[in-house]
Amino acid sequence: MVTQINNNSSDTHRIENHVGQKIRERRTMLGLTQQQLADLIGVTYQQAHKYERGINRVSAGRLYEISQALGVEISFFYEGLDNSQNIVSERQRMCLDLARNFTNIKNEKHQDALSMLCRVLSEQSLSDPEAA
Known part of the structure; x- marks a missing residue:
């Protein structure tokens, strides 16, 4: 069975924001600063900040690196996505x-x-x- 994807940019932006919130949540839980996370994944502080805010998209490869740095499975970043309440x-x-x-x-x-x-x-x- 094939499901047609609705190319709704607001959905895409909502997902990017959710993934960013989950990155920030896990980083905070581990007691890491944005600079420390940036150093772990080889990006600038500004780039890590943009990932967390959903300003820049996180590529599949980069999300894998982030998951390794934060000690979680990639699926962690999508947990709770289907919930209507995505605000912490x-x-x-x-x-x-x-x-x-x-x-x-x-x-x-x-x-x-x-x-x-x-x-x-x-x-x-x-x-x-x-x-x-």
Whole structure:
């Protein structure tokens, strides 16, 4: 079965934006700067910035290099594409910041303490939703 593709430029732009958002999401989660990502894939900072913003298209080969640098499968960049909500919510942004900041903590005891604090607060919220 062959499906005809609608050459809708707004769909193409939406996909480019989505892929760029996923690149930024993963880079942020790993605690990398745009410059560090650019160095890993052999492009300028400006080019990495344009990829993340969906300004420039990411070629298949470059997307492969980015996936290798960020330690994910290429399919990661297309996850959630069919969802109607492609905008990163404030809560998702907070989660990404939390993950990035957690990976920057070098002291294992501090990581354990923060993890335990999150666990306790989560359990408390589940047992008493009114306290949240």
